[in-house]
Amino acid sequence: MPAKNNFCITIAIIMLIIPSFSFSQKMWDRQLTLISQLRNSNSDTSRVNILLKLSHYYLYREYYLYKTGGPTTQMDSASYFAKKALYLSNKLKYEFGKNQADLLIGDAYIRKDQIPSAIKLLGTLKDSTRFRMLIILARHYLFHSDRSPKDLNNSLFYLEQSNKITEIQYASNLQAERMHVKAMHLFITEGFKQSKREYLKTINKIDLPGNEEKTALLWHELATLIPMREKTGLTKLDCFENMLSLYKKSGNKERQAWVLKTIADIHLVSGKFNLAEIELLQTLELYKALGYKELHYIYDLLSVTYRYKGDSGKCISYGLKAIEGMEAANDSTSALTFYSRLAHMYKELGQPDKSIEWYLKIFDNQHFKSTDNLYKFREARLFARELINAKKDKEALSYILDIKAKYKPIGIYSKACLTSSLAYCYQTMQQNKKAEKYYLELIKLSGQMEQGNEITANIDSEIGQYFINKQQYGKALPYLQTALNYSQAANKPSFTKDIHFMLFQANSGLKNYDSAIKHLLKHQQLKDSMFNETKNWQIAELQVQFETAKKQKDIELLNKQNQLQYSRIEETKRSRNITVAIAALLLIIVGLLFNRYLIKQRSNCKLEANKKELDQKNFYLENLNTEQDKLLKEKEWLIKEVHHRVKNNLQMVTSLLNSQSLYLKDNEAKTAVKDSLRRMQAMSMIHKKLYLDDNVSTIAMAEYISELVDYLHESFDNKNQITFKKNIKAIDLDVSQAIPLGLIITESIVNAIKYAFLENQKGIVEISLDLEDSDLVLKISDNGIGLPDLTNKTKNNSLGLNLIKGLVKQLKGSFSIENYKGVHIIIKFIPHK
Numbered sequence: 074m075p076a077k078n079n080f081c082i083t084i085a086i087i088m089l090i091i092p093s094f095s096f097s098q099k100m101w102d103r104q105l106t107l108i109s110q111l112r113n114s115n116s117d118t119s120r121v122n123i124l125l126k127l128s129h130y131y132l133y134r135e136y137y138l139y140k141t142g143g144p145t146t147q148m149d150s151a152s153y154f155a156k157k158a159l160y161l162s163n164k165l166k167y168e169f170g171k172n173q174a175d176l177l178i179g180d181a182y183i184r185k186d187q188i189p190s191a192i193k194l195l196g197t198l199k200d201s202t203r204f205r206m207l208i209i210l211a212r213h214y215l216f217h218s219d220r221s222p223k224d225l226n227n228s229l230f231y232l233e234q235s236n237k238i239t240e241i242q243y244a245s246n247l248q249a250e251r252m253h254v255k256a257m258h259l260f261i262t263e264g265f266k267q268s269k270r271e272y273l274k275t276i277n278k279i280d281l282p283g284n285e286e287k288t289a290l291l292w293h294e295l296a297t298l299i300p301m302r303e304k305t306g307l308t309k310l311d312c313f314e315n316m317l318s319l320y321k322k323s324g325n326k327e328r329q330a331w332v333l334k335t336i337a338d339i340h341l342v343s344g345k346f347n348l349a350e351i352e353l354l355q356t357l358e359l360y361k362a363l364g365y366k367e368l369h370y371i372y373d374l375l376s377v378t379y380r381y382k383g384d385s386g387k388c389i390s391y392g393l394k395a396i397e398g399m400e401a402a403n404d405s406t407s408a409l410t411f412y413s414r415l416a417h418m419y420k421e422l423g424q425p426d427k428s429i430e431w432y433l434k435i436f437d438n439q440h441f442k443s444t445d446n447l448y449k450f451r452e453a454r455l456f457a458r459e460l461i462n463a464k465k466d467k468e469a470l471s472y473i474l475d476i477k478a479k480y481k482p483i484g485i486y487s488k489a490c491l492t493s494s495l496a497y498c499y500q501t502m503q504q505n506k507k508a509e510k511y512y513l514e515l516i517k518l519s520g521q522m523e524q525g526n527e528i529t530a531n532i533d534s535e536i537g538q539y540f541i542n543k544q545q546y547g548k549a550l551p552y553l554q555t556a557l558n559y560s561q562a563a564n565k566p567s568f569t570k571d572i573h574f575m576l577f578q579a580n581s582g583l584k585n586y587d588s589a590i591k592h593l594l595k596h597q598q599l600k601d602s603m604f605n606e607t608k609n610w611q612i613a614e615l616q617v618q619f620e621t622a623k624k625q626k627d628i629e630l631l632n633k634q635n636q637l638q639y640s641r642i643e644e645t646k647r648s649r650n651i652t653v654a655i656a657a658l659l660l661i662i663v664g665l666l667f668n669r670y671l672i673k674q675r676s677n678c679k680l681e682a683n684k685k686e687l688d689q690k691n692f693y694l695e696n697l698n699t700e701q702d703k704l705l706k707e708k709e710w711l712i713k714e715v716h717h718r719v720k721n722n723l724q725m726v727t728s729l730l731n732s733q734s735l736y737l738k739d740n741e742a743k744t745a746v747k748d749s750l751r752r753m754q755a756m757s758m759i760h761k762k763l764y765l766d767d768n769v770s771t772i773a774m775a776e777y778i779s780e781l782v783d784y785l786h787e788s789f790d791n792k793n794q795i796t797f798k799k800n801i802k803a804i805d806l807d808v809s810q811a812i813p814l815g816l817i818i819t820e821s822i823v824n825a826i827k828y829a830f831l832e833n834q835k836g837i838v839e840i841s842l843d844l845e846d847s848d849l850v851l852k853i854s855d856n857g858i859g860l861p862d863l864t865n866k867t868k869n870n871s872l873g874l875n876l877i878k879g880l881v882k883q884l885k886g887s888f889s890i891e892n893y894k895g896v897h898i899i900i901k902f903i904p905h906k
Contacts, residue, residue, distance in 0.1 A: 107123055107126055107127050107130065111124065118165060121162050121165070121167055121174075124157050124158035128177045130151075131147045148185050152177075155181065158173070159171060162174055176206060183213045192210075200238065205250070208235055208250060208254060211232045214231070215257055252275040256268050272295045292315045296309045296312035299312065313339070317329060333359065337352035337378075341381070344381075346381050346382045353371060369394070369402065373407070376389075388414075392414050408434075409435055415431045416428050416431035423462075425463040432455070446480075446483040447483070447484060453494065456472070457472060458497065461498070469498050473494045485522055488518060492518060495511045496535075519532050519536060526559070529559070530559035531568075533555045534556040534568075534571070541578050546578075549575070550583075553576050556568075576588070576589075726753060756812055770808060771806060774842060785819065794830065796835075796836070797838050798837060798838070800842075804842065807904075813880040817880050821877065823873075824873050824896075825853070829857025829896060838854070840852070849904045850901050851900040852900075856894060857895050860892045886902025887901045
């Protein structure tokens, strides 16, 4: 009993998480019936069959067709019931139930794109069950993918695997499924024509009473294989009409609605607008009867239909319903399309303010990507024209220039839209030279564009207007005629009206008055038609607004009457107590005023005392700040003076050492003196920079190292055989670190000049200073002969190396030296902040 209770709770949860609006009444009744049967069933094969029917119900109610209500949730429900059926079938050793449950579980895996799990399950299946699972996998890659070469190869692989199962070759109950496999196989290997014949044979084979759903799904597969432009023989429309008939027989209203919507879509594309209107309205009623709430895509198709029919009122009405439904469903997938349709409709009605309002929604927080580049540049072009129509010329040009600066058009059509926008904006602002430049570029681009599409037609009409403005009427005619052919074929009355007027202008300029009058009459006829329709729509809109305002006023009047009546009742009560209340209130007010006066007096005394104290403190602080500024200036002057005197003292010592070296005969002594000289010169240069610079605490290392290296180069490389490469990051170092670093560089470079290169040997010495994470890294490298014996450093200028190590220790850094293709010294330390 507890197990049964738990099962009932699980069933209740599943029913709650499936959105109730996504079910037709018939299918909902069927679900409730199955759930009721399941609750009353025993643990036998009948219970297994009920579980299988429930799993099949959730799995196939949206298979191939219109997705609503969260497919993943329904697949989870299908898996749940199938696994329950599998468990019970294994317990009862019911082979049929086990096989059917495996197929449903595998199909759910595939539908959820969990292919590895489905393939793992496939490995456990045999005979007819394996055959059917292979068909499901093949069908997935053929009908639920992009049909890329990889997808088709996968489908072919599973079809060929199914043909290798010898046990089913002669099974009469699988004959129709073998024909289905052959039909899919033929499509991949030989093409549509051969596949079509086999599909029709398969449909004829299974088209029996009770098989309407299976037959309809085969018609749907065939429809997806038929090329879009197929107009002769069997067409997509024929397939969907057959599906509709079958779903009517089976009573599946949900799929009837979806198929009817698809048929309407085909008629809409074919220009059969009256048929499309009737079918879409029927679809809408079907979905409403089924309880569907997410109807925004149907409303959008109706909006498009009425736009093509020239009924702007209904077009806008259904367009607004589409957006309202989209927002209610929180489905922004097609938001840009819905906004664009309304913007275009208001544009055609000559209402730029309304059009701009919807265009702004299109471009709000949107970025140009490669996938929608053309769409965005096209919409930007139309948006700029609406801004100009609203007398916002500068704003339009600024917007287009901003787009040009930020985004690059991809493809010829995007380039044409951008060029057209710039030309039109500059022409409107009477910057004729710039406009001329872009119009000439646009004419070149138009020659590369295919005919028979909206963008090309718009560009052609604009070029035609350009030639009319230049009074080159003969050049305008071919562009305008091409645009007219498209607009008439595409049933765009507003566009057609404008082109007829341009043709009137061009023919008048060429003195073809008969043609000019014809085009003017057509223009006026379309204009009158659109004007009357627009006017009627505006009157209807005003009527609705008037009725709404009237009702609102009536409601407000009733509210006022109720309030007045209530006020009169309450007035009698208030009059009895008002005198006492006023007297009490006056007493309270007098008491409060007197209390306030006392408090204010005390506060004023405290404020006066605080003010005097603050004035004294401010005076003391001002004196203190003045004294501090004076001391700081004196300190800076003293520090500069110290650096100046240190520099002078170093120069004096340098001069003494120079004089002393003239009288020395011992070479080692001379070398020692020279080493001391260059070290003092390195320190002297730092104190000189500190004295001359405003900053008395840090050294600009890039400038200092450059000067130091140039000094050492001039002093020691007399033959100019060494090239110095410097890569010094602009870093300011504290004096306490700059002096040791300068001495290290001096020691390292002098050692390189003296010992790295043989006589007359050309060489390179590289010096770099850069930050690596929080460390400052100094690298000094040469491509000389290297150190002959790195282990015996006493023979290799041990004083210099010891000095470098000591200086590195002073920097609290690390020192390393490498002897490979020259000597490489690396010093790392953390700079002071």
